[in-house]
Each structure stands twice: as C-alpha cells, then as structure tokens.
Amino acid sequence: MPRASMLSEVLRRSFDPALEAVMRRMSRHDVRGPLRAALAPHRGRAMRRTIDRFGPAIAPLEGAVLRGEAAAIERFDALVAEAITTMRAERPSDLDEGGRAPLTELLHAVDARLYRDRPELMDDPSLPEDERTHALDVLDRFNHCTGIYETVMAAIDPLVEAASGEGKRPIVHDVAAGHGGLALHLAERFGDRAAIEASDLREEYLALGRAQAAERGLSVRFSVEDALALGGLSERGVDVITCTQAIHHFPPGMIARMMSEAARRARVGACFIDGERSFTTLGLVALVGALYGRTYTFYYDAVTSIRRMYYEEELALVAALAPGMPKVRVETGIAPPSHVYVRITREP
Numbered sequence: 001m002p003r004a005s006m007l008s009e010v011l012r013r014s015f016d017p018a019l020e021a022v023m024r025r026m027s028r029h030d031v032r033g034p035l036r037a038a039l040a041p042h043r044g045r046a047m048r049r050t051i052d053r054f055g056p057a058i059a060p061l062e063g064a065v066l067r068g069e070a071a072a073i074e075r076f077d078a079l080v081a082e083a084i085t086t087m088r089a090e091r092p093s094d095l096d097e098g099g100r101a102p103l104t105e106l107l108h109a110v111d112a113r114l115y116r117d118r119p120e121l122m123d124d125p126s127l128p129e130d131e132r133t134h135a136l137d138v139l140d141r142f143n144h145c146t147g148i149y150e151t152v153m154a155a156i157d158p159l160v161e162a163a164s165g166e167g168k169r170p171i172v173h174d175v176a177a178g179h180g181g182l183a184l185h186l187a188e189r190f191g192d193r194a195a196i197e198a199s200d201l202r203e204e205y206l207a208l209g210r211a212q213a214a215e216r217g218l219s220v221r222f223s224v225e226d227a228l229a230l231g232g233l234s235e236r237g238v239d240v241i242t243c244t245q246a247i248h249h250f251p252p253g254m255i256a257r258m259m260s261e262a263a264r265r266a267r268v269g270a271c272f273i274d275g276e277r278s279f280t281t282l283g284l285v286a287l288v289g290a291l292y293g294r295t296y297t298f299y300y301d302a303v304t305s306i307r308r309m310y311y312e313e314e315l316a317l318v319a320a321l322a323p324g325m326p327k328v329r330v331e332t333g334i335a336p337p338s339h340v341y342v343r344i345t346r347e348p
Contacts, residue, residue: 019292020145026284027147030336033280036311038107043313046090051320054083062323065257077253080321084252087317088112114277117308120301123249131297133208138293140181142302143245146337149185152244152273155333155341159269160194162345163239170239173197175227175262176246180209180220187218197238199225227258234265241266247274248308252318260322263344269328273341277309281338312340319344 058079064072092104121127122135143149156172163170172194174183183198190196198220200206206222213220225232233241241262247255255272262270275281285306289299310318316332319342327347334340 016292019288020141023142023145023288024147027145027150027337030334031281031284031338032276032278032334035107035111035280036276036278039104039111040313042090042092042104042108043087043311046087047313047317047320049090050083050087050317053086054079054321058321058323065323066260073253073257076257076323077251080253080256080318081251083317083321084314087314088115111279114279114282114307116304118304120249120304121297122301127297129204131295135293135295135297135301136179136181136208138295138298142288142292142298143181144185148245148337148339149182151335151337151339152182152242153186153189155273155335155339155343156240156242156271159240159271159343159345160190163268164193168239169193169195170268171195171197171237172240172242173199173233173238174242174244175199175225175230175258176201176243176249177205177209178202178246179205180212180222182242182244183209183220183222184212184216184218187213187220188216195219195221197221197223199223199227201226228254228261230261230265234267238266239268241270243270243272245274247272247310247315248305252310252314255315256318256322259319259342259344260324263322263328263346264324264326266344266346269343269345271341271343272315273335273339274315275306275309275338276311276334276340277306278338282306310340315340315342318342 058076061072061076065076092108122132160170160172172186174180174197177183177198177200180198183196186194187196196219198206198209199222201224203224206224209220210222227243230241243258243262250258259270259272282303285302289302312332312334319330319332329345329347331343332340
C-alpha cells in the first residue's frame with residue numbers, strides 16, 4: 001500500500017473516531033453564536049416590513065405562476081429576489097427603537113460580510129466520480145456524527161405522526177435529495193412503518209443512492225422528479241414531502257415555488273430544513289472540514305454552503321410570498337446544532 005494511503009487509513013481508524021466523538025458532543029448545542037441572537041429582532045422587523053411592501057405586488061401574479069406562464073414566473077422570481085435583497089439591506093437605524101441602533105448597526109455591517117453566493121464543486125458535472133463519491137461518503141458520516149439527520153427527524157416527526165394517526169402507512173418523499181442520504185437514514189429508522197422515497201433531477205446522484213440502498217438492504221424508491229412539478233406524487237398519495245439540506249442551492253423565487261408545490265401536493269404537509277449561515281458555524285465547519293475526511297471537495301463545499309444558506313427570517317419571508325398556498329399552517333423554527341426549518345401543515 002502506498003505511504004499516503006497508509007497514512008490516510010491510520011487517520012481514518014484512529015483520528016476520525018476521536019473527532020467524531022467531539023462532534024457528537026457539540027451536536028447537542030446550538031452553535032450559531034451570539035450574533036444571531038443580537039440581530040434576530042431586527043431581522044424579524046425587516047421581514048414583516050418587506051412582506052408588507054412586496055406582498056401586494058406579488059399577489060396578482062399567483063394565478064399565472066401556478067399555470068406555468070414563463071413571463072409571470074420570471075417576474076415573480078425577480079420580485080422575490082428583490083424582496084430578499086431589500087430585507088438584507090434594511091439597516092437597524094431604520095427599524096430599531098430604544099436607542100440600540102448604533103450597536104446593531106455595527107453588528108449588521110459585520111453580518112452582511114458573511115453572505116456569499118458561489119457554486120459548489122459537487123454541483124459541477126465535470127467533477128471526477130470517485131472524488132464525488134468520496135466527498136458524499138464523508139458528508140454522510142459528518143451528518144450522522146453531528147446529529148444533523150436526528151435534527152431532520154425531529155422536524156418532520158409531527159407530520160409523519162399525523163399521517164400515521166390516520167391508520168395508514170405514510171409515504172415520505174424527499175425532493176432534491178441528491179444521493180438520498182436522508183432517505184436511507186429514514187428507511188433505517190422507520191423500517192416498515194413508513195414508505196420512503198427520494199427524487200432528484202440528476203440520475204447520477206440517484207444511482208449512488210440506489211447502490212447504497214441495495215448494499216444496506218434498504219427499501220427506498222428513487223425516481224427522477226422536478227421539485228416544481230410534483231403532480232405524480234399527489235396522484236400516488238404521498239403524505240409528507242421533505243426538502244433537506246438543499247435549499248441553499250436554489251434562488252429564493254424558486255424556493256417559494258417549491259414550497260407552494262410541496263404544500264399543494266402533500267396530503268399532510270411538507271418540511272423544508274437546511275443549515276443557517278453564521279460566523280460561528282462557518283469557523284467550526286472550516287476547522288472540522290480541514291481535519292475530517294481529508295477531501296478538499298468536502299471542505300470547500302461545506303464552507304461555501306454555509307455562506308449561501310438562509311436565515312430563519314429569510315425563509316419565513318420566502319414562505320409568506322409563496323404563490324397559491326392552500327389552507328395551511330406555516331411554522332418556522334431553529335434546531336440544534338445549526339439548522340432552521342419551515343414546516344407546512346395542511347389544514348382540514
């Protein structure tokens with residue numbers, strides 16, 4: 001065995017388990033840091049003001065957007081993108097009361113430096129397949145030991161329980177699932193209590209998921225589906241639609257349309273969950289990413305992802321502007337160690 005391979009194997013067997021133990025302990029705590037708490041009230045006010053400003057302009061477009069008219073979709077996406085940009089640009093001095101503006105103004109200026117939208121390496125079709133497979137394997141192990149899959153389970157459990165309470169075996173479908181890491185975890189956790197499905201637009205990702213399911217003896221249905229056209233899921237009676245750790249890959253207008261489509265197609269409800277950007281999380285992930293797995297692709301994409309992620313208030317804004325929502329209850333929340341969710345429940 002080459003010396004580099006021997007060293008990598010030694011690190012995998014001795015160093016990685018110790019690092020994973022540290023990550024498991026950290027996973028019980030919210031790691032987003034004090035900056036989030038300090039700016040959350042400001043973001044909430046900016047969100048409400050932005051909804052009031054953009055909601056009336058977006059409402060007349062809803063019917064045409066749902067009919068798939070290209071011009072209306074283009075206009076809708078542009079307005080939602082402008083709404084997010086406007087919300088981010090709102091200065092605390094414009095919104096805050098009680099004499100706290102100078103401090104929050106400084107924190108807001110610092111926080112504004114965090115967001116950066118750059119493509120991820122694993123989204124590049126030219127990335128060598130062996131490097132993609134290795135990076136995804138590291139990502140799966142990272143998600144397990146940081147408790148991210150457990151965080152997702154906790155967020156979707158109320159929807160699955162509601163579907164199970166109807167005396168049927170619920171169908172849970174994860175859209176934009178990539179290689180289906182969450183779907184495989186759900187299949188292990190639920191066993192025969194739920195039917196698990198996963199879909200993506202990229203067949204090469206789904207092929208990796210199918211191979212893993214066969215290797216682990218898990219029953220997961222993989223299919224190519226467009227998250228903006230889920231009529232087939234509705235026809236099959238899918239109960240719960242999830243979208244996990246993928247939201248940051250999409251522009252805000254598309255996310256709003258995905259939320260609407262999932263809410264209208266799922267029998268019980270939908271849950272969108274992703275990490276939330278923060279300087280503290282960025283620093284921790286950059287450190288762990290450099291030490292864990294020894295793959296530049298994982299390190300680069302982990303850091304890039306965090307800087308692209310949305311705040312809870314930004315996702316709440318997107319959900320509020322989603323076109324043609326049926327009668328639903330929309331909840332947003334935070335989930336340790338570093339995640340936020342939008343849970344959409346169909347009303348009777």
